[in-house]
Amino acid sequence: MAFFAKGRIFAAATAVIATLALAAGAEAAPSCGKNGAGFDAWKQDFAAEARAEGVGQRGLSALAGATYATRTIAADRAIHKAFSGSVEAFMKRRGASAIISRGRALKKANAAMFANIERTYGVPPGVLLAIWGMETGFGASMGNQNTVSAILTLAYDCRRPDYFTPHAIAALKLVDRGALSASSVGAMHGEIGHTQFLPGNVLKYGVGSGNLRDRNTALASTANFLKAHGWHAGASYEANMGAIAGWNSASVYQQAIARIAEAIDAD
Secondary structure, rough: HHHOOOHHHHHHHHHHHHHHHHHHHHOOOOEEOOOOHHHHHHHHHHHHHHHHOOOOOHHHHHHHHHOOOHHHHHHHHHHHOOOOOOHHHHHOOOOOHHHHHHHHHHHHHHHHHHHHHHHOOOOOOHHHHHHHHHHOOOOOOOEEEHHHHHHHHHHHHHHHHHHHHHHHHHHHHHHOOOOOOOOOOOOOOOOOOOEEEEEEHHHHHOOOOOOOOOHHHHHHHHHHHHHHHOOOOOOOOOOHHHHHHHOOOOOOHHHHHHHHOOOOOOO
């Protein structure tokens, strides 16, 4: 048998195997990319992975129709600038005073809803209103980037594919369920709804209908997320910074949310 042969037969077999391996490698789609050149080939490979993860035909069709999201990549490359500088500078850029003022009014106007959320999850209205105001201006700006294309582009991009791949699979499953469509739009990084959930977090923490474009569902889901990340009912914001950090890892964001929330709750 050639497998046990010596000398020329073994060398020849080894050379053939190496040649075949190189040929296969040359034809394989890249595991990630730094531009859109390999995106269509990557999608074909990703379809097999998605199918193995339980994505159905609707999700696979959305995957096939996705396009490389250049605006998402531009936003991702500049994301560090959004969270630069002091907490005071960050709050000024994000309109903290307006968020506090509007947040107080919304808390009063929706007292019963916020009381019910706090009874259920132990999360007070201030932090929910702070996140809602910070993320979308209380629903005024939920984004206009195609969600499926954005999240698939980030899963393909070489910068953080391991982080975004589960969210990409989740987005396709949400399409299967009818919670998203191939044409749904949201924020630049694929976030969805009033408080900007990534798709994987919709599956894990979304409550009720799971439709995060519905205000009440989005706020209850946000409270559920914070509770799952260690929110302690009745504790100070300082004691709950770990739960806020679960929402966003940027220190200036966390501190701004805590300050805005305290100001809303104090009214």
